[in-house]
Amino acid sequence: MASGVKPRVKVPKKAAAGETITIKTLISHKMESGQRKDDDGNIIPRSIINRFTADFNGQNVIDVTLEPAISTNPYFQFEAVVPESGEFKFTWYDDDGSVYDTSKKITVN
Amino acid sequence: GNWARLAAQQTLTQDQLLEFDTFGNVSLIHVTDIHAQLKPIYFREPSENIGVGSNKGAVPHVTGAQFRKLYGIQDGSPSHYALSSGDFASLANAYGRVGGLDRVATVIKAIRAERPDAILLDGGDTWHGSYTCFKTAGQDMVNVMNALNPDAMTFHWEFTLGSERVNEIVESLPFAALGQNIFDVEWDEPTELFPPYKMFERGGTKVAVIGQAFPYMPIANPGWMFPEYAFGIRDENMQAMVDEVRAEGAECVVVLSHNGFDVDKKMATVVDGIDVILSGHTHDALPEPVLSGKTIIVPSGSNGKFVSRVDLDIRNGQMLGYRHKLIPIFSDVIEPDAEVSALIDEQRAPYLAEMSEVIGKTDSLLYRRGNFNGTWDDLICDALLSERDAEIALSPGVRWGPSLIPGQDITREDIFNVTSMSYGQAYRTEMTGEFLKVVLEDVADNIFNPDPYYQQGGDMVRTGGLGYRIDIGQPQGSRISNLTLLNSGEAIDPARSYVVAGWASVNEGTEGPQIWDVVENHIRKLGTVTAKPNNSVEVIGA
Amino acid sequence: SSTFALASLTSLPVFASTTDDEIAALTGGAELGEGAITLTAPEIAENGNTVPIAFDAPGAVEVTLFADGNPVPNVATFKFGPLSASRSASTRIRLATTQDVVAIAKMEDGSFQTAKANVKVTIGGCGG
Ligand SMILES: [Mn+2]
Ligand SMILES: [Mn+2]
Numbered sequence: 001m002a003s004g005v006k007p008r009v010k011v012p013k014k015a016a017a018g019e020t021i022t023i024k025t026l027i028s029h030k031m032e033s034g035q036r037k038d039d040d041g042n043i044i045p046r047s048i049i050n051r052f053t054a055d056f057n058g059q060n061v062i063d064v065t066l067e068p069a070i071s072t073n074p075y076f077q078f079e080a081v082v083p084e085s086g087e088f089k090f091t092w093y094d095d096d097g098s099v100y101d102t103s104k105k106i107t108v109n
Numbered sequence: 110g111n112w113a114r115l116a117a118q119q120t121l122t123q124d125q126l127l128e129f130d131t132f133g134n135v136s137l138i139h140v141t142d143i144h145a146q147l148k149p150i151y152f153r154e155p156s157e158n159i160g161v162g163s164n165k166g167a168v169p170h171v172t173g174a175q176f177r178k179l180y181g182i183q184d185g186s187p188s189h190y191a192l193s194s195g196d197f198a199s200l201a202n203a204y205g206r207v208g209g210l211d212r213v214a215t216v217i218k219a220i221r222a223e224r225p226d227a228i229l230l231d232g233g234d235t236w237h238g239s240y241t242c243f244k245t246a247g248q249d250m251v252n253v254m255n256a257l258n259p260d261a262m263t264f265h266w267e268f269t270l271g272s273e274r275v276n277e278i279v280e281s282l283p284f285a286a287l288g289q290n291i292f293d294v295e296w297d298e299p300t301e302l303f304p305p306y307k308m309f310e311r312g313g314t315k316v317a318v319i320g321q322a323f324p325y326m327p328i329a330n331p332g333w334m335f336p337e338y339a340f341g342i343r344d345e346n347m348q349a350m351v352d353e354v355r356a357e358g359a360e361c362v363v364v365l366s367h368n369g370f371d372v373d374k375k376m377a378t379v380v381d382g383i384d385v386i387l388s389g390h391t392h393d394a395l396p397e398p399v400l401s402g403k404t405i406i407v408p409s410g411s412n413g414k415f416v417s418r419v420d421l422d423i424r425n426g427q428m429l430g431y432r433h434k435l436i437p438i439f440s441d442v443i444e445p446d447a448e449v450s451a452l453i454d455e456q457r458a459p460y461l462a463e464m465s466e467v468i469g470k471t472d473s474l475l476y477r478r479g480n481f482n483g484t485w486d487d488l489i490c491d492a493l494l495s496e497r498d499a500e501i502a503l504s505p506g507v508r509w510g511p512s513l514i515p516g517q518d519i520t521r522e523d524i525f526n527v528t529s530m531s532y533g534q535a536y537r538t539e540m541t542g543e544f545l546k547v548v549l550e551d552v553a554d555n556i557f558n559p560d561p562y563y564q565q566g567g568d569m570v571r572t573g574g575l576g577y578r579i580d581i582g583q584p585q586g587s588r589i590s591n592l593t594l595l596n597s598g599e600a601i602d603p604a605r606s607y608v609v610a611g612w613a614s615v616n617e618g619t620e621g622p623q624i625w626d627v628v629e630n631h632i633r634k635l636g637t638v639t640a641k642p643n644n645s646v647e648v649i650g651a
Numbered sequence: 652s653s654t655f656a657l658a659s660l661t662s663l664p665v666f667a668s669t670t671d672d673e674i675a676a677l678t679g680g681a682e683l684g685e686g687a688i689t690l691t692a693p694e695i696a697e698n699g700n701t702v703p704i705a706f707d708a709p710g711a712v713e714v715t716l717f718a719d720g721n722p723v724p725n726v727a728t729f730k731f732g733p734l735s736a737s738r739s740a741s742t743r744i745r746l747a748t749t750q751d752v753v754a755i756a757k758m759e760d761g762s763f764q765t766a767k768a769n770v771k772v773t774i775g776g777c778g779g
Contacts, residue, residue, distance in 0.1 A: 010296065020736035020737070021736070024296055024297075026295065026296075033745070035722060035723070055732070055734075056734050059732060059733050059734050060732025060733065060734065061731075061732050061734045061735050062729060062730070062731060062732060062735055062740065063729075063730040063732060064727055064728065064729050064730070064740075064742075065727060065728040065730075066727050067723065067725040067726055067727060068723065068745075069718055069721055069723065069724075069725065069726040069727075069744050069745050070726065070727055070742060070743070070744055070745070071700060071701040071702075071742075071743040071744055071745055072700070072701070074742070074743075075741075075742055075743045076740060076741070076742050077297070077705075077740060077741040077742075078729075078735065078737075078739065078740040078741075079735065079736035079737045079739060080734050080735060080736050081734055081735075081736040082734075083734075297703065297741075325695065325697075326697075327697040327698060328695060328696075328697055328773060332697065332698060339697060340697065341693055341697065342694075547774075548774065551773055551774045552774075554771075554773070555773060560694075562694050563694060563695060563771065
């Protein structure tokens with residue numbers, strides 16, 4: 001697992017049933033493009049987050065395929081509907097096989 | 110000419126300069142782009158300020174005699190001297206220095222005597238531009254401006270103090286630090302430190318002041334010095350803020366802007382519901398507001414040279430009329446405010462000896478403003494060529510920096526007035542002829558792109574040792590031609606590398622001596638500076 | 652101040668044909684409609700390494716972004732699931748030089764829509 005990789009998300013704590021909520025996510029990751037060279041002129045191998053998913057109570061909200069053109073510390077903002085109380089799960093997939101995830105509960109009243 | 114020595118100055122009085130028929134129910138006082146000029150200075154307005162696209166030939170892109178003709182300003186009059194170029198040195202002898210924050214204080218107090226709850230607004234570029242400001246990281250300006258008791262401020266060069274210092278000062282400010290376009294870079298959200306607007310209740314009227322910081326901060330200045338912040342024009346958010354303040358009951362919406370004049374003009378046509386834009390950044394001084402859509406735009410000059418007073422008649426949520434005056438601060442005519450004078454001297458005292466040291470003398474007018482060159486920048490380029498042993502010099506087209514008139518001593522303070530900044534390292538590097546053209550094309554497009562939203566509000570990068578032709582009306586990539594190495598008269602070879610010296614690079618880790626030391630060493634060797642004519646740039650298509 | 656990032660701007664060839672190839676591979680050469688997507692990007696990038704891009708494509712099932720002046724034009728593909736509230740998203744991308752960012756949306760009926768936005772990547776120059 002790459003070091004210093006830290007996911008952060010912003011999800012409201014409460015919502016009304018069926019309300020549209022805005023979610024923001026960030027993960028600290030260098031997103032090495034595979035196009036840069038080191039001081040000796042050797043290509044620095046590609047090492048990126050290649051997929052990001054957001055699910056709520058097991059149902060998908062968004063599923064993103066990332067290429068090296070996505071900036072360092074990949075950022076996403078998107079909108080979800082929450083039919084009932086439950087838990088968002090956010091998952092990032094690294095080129096090196098690591099998988100990072102974090103969850104956020106939301107109460108619907 | 111001799112007519113310039115007319116006794117106009119004797120007939121000019123403080124009462125005349127301040128004369129104003131108080132009008133309506135709200136007064137705004139605007140100062141902007143002071144660039145840390147605490148003391149009176151000379152400041153020559155531009156002789157060349159080319160307008161492009163729909164702004165071709167429109168103010169403020171009219172200069173000199175044409176400007177005076179447009180506004181019916183008599184040759185040799187105080188307005189000629191204050192507002193336009195031409196015969197500057199002799200008029201400067203006749204009318205004396207301008208500005209000085211102790212004189213500005215007198216004007217503000219006089220307006221407040223007539224309208225005690227007038228709103229004083231500072232458009233930014235305040236904490237940058239002098240020896241004492243550099244040495245105190247802006248504290249001198251903060252101390253003196255606080256004594257003037259402003260109601261709100263917005264920002265540009267302040268951020269080049271670095272975000273840590275900016276945050277520290279802003280946290281302590283006794284007035285609002287506004288910027289609807291200052292965002293947190295990480296989450297793309299408004300910041301707590303810089304609210305978008307402030308509501309004032311004055312003369313029984315609710316007035317909203319929305320701040321607009323310089324939109325291109327991380328492009329034009331080193332973004333690495335304030336990495337937590339994002340800017341941009343954000344006119345959708347501006348519209349949202351106008352709608353929000355109107356919904357909260359604002360009867361008048363004022364934007365305190367550091368967009369630059371043409372950007373303000375465009376924004377006024379894109380965003381509905383702004384009554385007044387107090388305009389800064391491009392350092393324009395106009396004797397009347399300019400109407401764009403239903404918005405009046407009021408630019409108030411730079412370097413402490415002017416104070417704008419705008420009286421508004423607001424009834425039932427509508428601005429029914431206005432009265433305006435751009436008050437020139439003739440420093441020999443306006444009595445300095447004793448308290449602020451003392452405060453200014455207190456800021457300067459610890460540095461007075463070192464900054465008053467005479468480095469040389471000038472027998473020519475040294476000025477900066479103009480789209481392509483000024484004698485101050487020619488001197489800086491010469492200093493770079495000679496002190497850094499370079500073939501070509503590049504000097505940024507900034508618009509701040511006072512003038513010196515023939516016969517004046519050049520002090521260390523004078524050199525800092527035209528060079529001081531937090532990234533003043535004079536680099537020495539190699540650039541190919543091809544890259545030099547890319548640089549010139551890039552900068553030219555930031556000035557002459559016909560869409561104001563692509564204009565960053567400076568002048569063309571100054572070149573030493575390098576001549577070129579520029580066709581203003583062409584698109585990026587096709588404006589610059591005939592690049593010539595002046596030394597040899599040979600055409601610049603795209604493939605060859607040239608030794609280039611310059612300063613004010615936005616790159617982190619730029620190395621070299623500080624530009625003010627480079628210029629000081631050069632002037633010391635010259636003893637007396639004599640400006641030579643500069644015909645190195647051929648301008649067509651303007 | 653005209654302030655140049657001395658090493659950051661290299662003249663890159665235009666890779667438009669690569670982008671066209673990638674788009675053709677995505678759409679199978681289908682015709683591209685316009686007007687159903689909005690793509691929001693800054694006129695001038697504050698930092699070419701992290702340029703904010705947002706799209707809104709009502710009725711899309713997936714949206715792919717390309718940067719037609721990058722050595723590799725592909726940027727990202729967004730697939731929307733049953734709990735997405737809108738077919739909109741924002742992200743931050745790398746742009747090597749001034750270029751068009753292109754969005755291709757695959758709509759619910761299998762047709763394709765496109766939008767583009769030009770972003771200027773500059774080495775700077777200002778001074779008020
Ligand atoms: Mn400015
Ligand atoms: Mn300024």
